[in-house]
Amino acid sequence: MTNPVNDTAIDRQSPRQNQRLRLRRFLSSNGTQLGIIGVFVALWAVFILLAPRTFLSPQIYRAFMSTVPFFGIIALPLTMAIIAGEMDLSFPAIMAIGMVAFAYTFQFTGSVPLAFVASLATGSAVGLINGIIVVGIGIPSLVATIGTQFFWRGAVLVLLGGKGTSLIVARESFLYNVLVGKMFGYIPMQFLWMLLATLISWIILNRTRLGAHIYLIGDNAQSAELMGVNTKRTRLAVFVLVGVASAFAGVLASLTVSFFWPSLGAGYLLQTLASVFLGGTSVFGGVGTILGTFLGSYIIGAIEAAIVAIGLTGFWTKLIYGLIIILSVSMHAVLRRRMG
Amino acid sequence: MENNYRLEIKNISKTFGEVQSLRNVSFQLGQNEVVGLLGDNGAGKSTLIKIITGYHQPDEGEIYFNGQKVEKLSVPKARQLGVETVYQERALAELQALWRNIFLGRELQNRFGLLDVKRMKEETHNLMVKSMGFTSTAVDPDSKIGTFSGGEKQGVAIVRALYFDAEIIILDEPTMGLSLQETRKLINFVKSIKQAGKAAIFIDHNIFHVYSVADRVVVLDRGRVAGEFRTSDITLNDLMDKMYKIAETGHFD
Numbered sequence: 001m002t003n004p005v006n007d008t009a010i011d012r013q014s015p016r017q018n019q020r021l022r023l024r025r026f027l028s029s030n031g032t033q034l035g036i037i038g039v040f041v042a043l044w045a046v047f048i049l050l051a052p053r054t055f056l057s058p059q060i061y062r063a064f065m066s067t068v069p070f071f072g073i074i075a076l077p078l079t080m081a082i083i084a085g086e087m088d089l090s091f092p093a094i095m096a097i098g099m100v101a102f103a104y105t106f107q108f109t110g111s112v113p114l115a116f117v118a119s120l121a122t123g124s125a126v127g128l129i130n131g132i133i134v135v136g137i138g139i140p141s142l143v144a145t146i147g148t149q150f151f152w153r154g155a156v157l158v159l160l161g162g163k164g165t166s167l168i169v170a171r172e173s174f175l176y177n178v179l180v181g182k183m184f185g186y187i188p189m190q191f192l193w194m195l196l197a198t199l200i201s202w203i204i205l206n207r208t209r210l211g212a213h214i215y216l217i218g219d220n221a222q223s224a225e226l227m228g229v230n231t232k233r234t235r236l237a238v239f240v241l242v243g244v245a246s247a248f249a250g251v252l253a254s255l256t257v258s259f260f261w262p263s264l265g266a267g268y269l270l271q272t273l274a275s276v277f278l279g280g281t282s283v284f285g286g287v288g289t290i291l292g293t294f295l296g297s298y299i300i301g302a303i304e305a306a307i308v309a310i311g312l313t314g315f316w317t318k319l320i321y322g323l324i325i326i327l328s329v330s331m332h333a334v335l336r337r338r339m340g
Numbered sequence: 341m342e343n344n345y346r347l348e349i350k351n352i353s354k355t356f357g358e359v360q361s362l363r364n365v366s367f368q369l370g371q372n373e374v375v376g377l378l379g380d381n382g383a384g385k386s387t388l389i390k391i392i393t394g395y396h397q398p399d400e401g402e403i404y405f406n407g408q409k410v411e412k413l414s415v416p417k418a419r420q421l422g423v424e425t426v427y428q429e430r431a432l433a434e435l436q437a438l439w440r441n442i443f444l445g446r447e448l449q450n451r452f453g454l455l456d457v458k459r460m461k462e463e464t465h466n467l468m469v470k471s472m473g474f475t476s477t478a479v480d481p482d483s484k485i486g487t488f489s490g491g492e493k494q495g496v497a498i499v500r501a502l503y504f505d506a507e508i509i510i511l512d513e514p515t516m517g518l519s520l521q522e523t524r525k526l527i528n529f530v531k532s533i534k535q536a537g538k539a540a541i542f543i544d545h546n547i548f549h550v551y552s553v554a555d556r557v558v559v560l561d562r563g564r565v566a567g568e569f570r571t572s573d574i575t576l577n578d579l580m581d582k583m584y585k586i587a588e589t590g591h592f593d
């Protein structure tokens with residue numbers, strides 16, 4: 001990949017220096033992404049060595065394809081929220097409240113597409129409410145979304161009386177196959193949705209003004225405002241994106257098991273956050289990539305499988321995810337101090 | 341003549357909590373005029389220009405561009421009206437690449453409404469070579485601003501204001517952090533604004549700089565206009581004497 005912009009500056013150097021300069025530039029602008037790719041490959045090798053029977057069988061990869069999207073699809077817009085300097089801890093409850101809308105609409109209309117639209121609309125609305133509390137009223141997003149997390153989880157329990165709903169009937173809909181079926185009878189559709197979500201997220205973050213403003217606001221909100229960026233609208237938008245993605249992930253997760261549990265999502269809080277931070281997004285804002293989060297979520301998915309395959313109990317997963325969050329967040333703090 | 345100002349503000353007041361930063365300030369900028377704003381720290385210079393750039397909304401008062409009253413001025417609106425600004429605080433995003441800073445708030449889009457990243461990088465490169473005079477080959481449009489020196493950062497803020505064909509260029513302490521050489525380049529640049537038929541507002545604590553480029557100086561003191569002089573009517577020494585008097589007594593004589 002040659003960059004015409006850099007070339008003129010480079011041409012004046014000897015070819016040797018030239019190459020080194022190019023390499024240095026490439027490393028400095030893609031360092032974090034290369035780092036996460038390195039971690040990805042290294043961990044993979046370790047897993048294969050430690051648990052060859054698990055990690056050399058194709059089944060495990062099919063399992064990853066279908067289960068990682070349940071949190072990966074949320075981790076992508078959450079990456080944007082965190083780059084913008086915000087936080088959203090309410091997404092597990094949004095997964096569930098979106099499914100309440102799904103279940104009710106399905107019950108009354110018998111239509112899966114309508115139920116699907118209702119859940120996405122509910123997710124966006126709840127995301128918008130988060131945004132209004134944070135941007136309009138001015139509550140720090142960490143606190144605001146802890147509050148809304150409890151509120152919406154409570155609403156789910158009240159509305160459903162704490163009981164789950166079977167979604168077996170929904171299997172007859174064509175949308176069921178589109179959302180969670182198998183392509184060519186083999187590749188889980190969840191994985192294709194994850195790829196699509198990654199592509200859309202990448203375009204939003206890297207090729208739209210919204211994305212440019214997300215980086216700028218997280219870096220220096222006052223500079224952004226002085227230069228005319230509509231910071232309020234941008235921050236509202238990231239909460240809506242997290243909301244709609246959470247509802248979507250909730251539908252995928254529930255349809256996959258053909259059952260909606262009122263506790264849906266509670267198990268994904270840690271994985272989602274760990275994916276984002278492991279992927280190189282800075283908790284201080286202004287820094288992060290979609291590719292990093294994509295790889296991060298697959299590493300997180302593999303870690304759970306690895307822990308089980310190695311013969312440790314599931315209790316270890318929480319410990320390790322927690323450690324990953326602490327380590328990756330700290331790494332950024334150290335890097336930032338060295339830079340500034 | 342009266343209505344032919346490029347910019348006119350009338351009876352502007354602005355209060356931040358307990359602090360009244362501006363009281364009843366009126367100010368005009370001719371079609372082809374460079375006005376210097378002088379005043380002590382905290383006099384209200386930056387507040388005044390942030391009202392003109394649409395960042396602050398005044399509590400009271402009116403703003404006219406080319407004789408047209410403008411309601412609810414915002415930063416994008418002011419930029420549309422041709423106001424470009426080098427802010428005292430530079431308004432840069434240090435963790436972001438140079439090209440993102442140059443096009444901050446004004447990202448170029450292609451016909452599909454997507455960012456034209458390639459063109460923004462190319463334009464940034466051209467600007468660096470032509471205007472910023474960056475010599476270091478290690479600096480490129482993808483470099484993070486945070487690694488630049490203070491003067492280089494200031495250079496970015498200045499060049500950014502020049503890129504977008506401005507009608508009114510506002511410079512709030514632009515020489516801050518610049519070398520002697522760079523400062524001279526900047527002063528020449530302000531003179532070239534005049535030659536190009538545009539207008540500028542120039543704030544600097546160095547009275548020599550202000551005197552050498554301004555057609556007129558307006559002196560602010562504790563949020564009000566203490567006086568104004570045409571530089572052709574007053575010698576540098578007299579202006580300096582008056583500035584000391586204002587600092588001590590709040591009025592000229």
Ligand SMILES: Nc1ncnc2c1ncn2[C@@H]1O[C@H](COP(=O)(O)OP(=O)(O)OP(=O)(O)O)[C@@H](O)[C@H]1O
Binds near residue numbers: 428
């Ligand atoms: N956003 C703000 N909130 C509160 N007070 C402010 C704000 N901006 C300015 N002020 C106050 O308004 C007064 C004028 O400030 P301003 O920045 O306009 O001064 P200045 O003339 O630019 O000074 P300097 O030469 O130091 O830059 C000061 O007392 C300052 O503390």
Ligand SMILES: [Mg+2]
Binds near residue numbers: 385386387428512
């Ligand atoms: Mg100031």
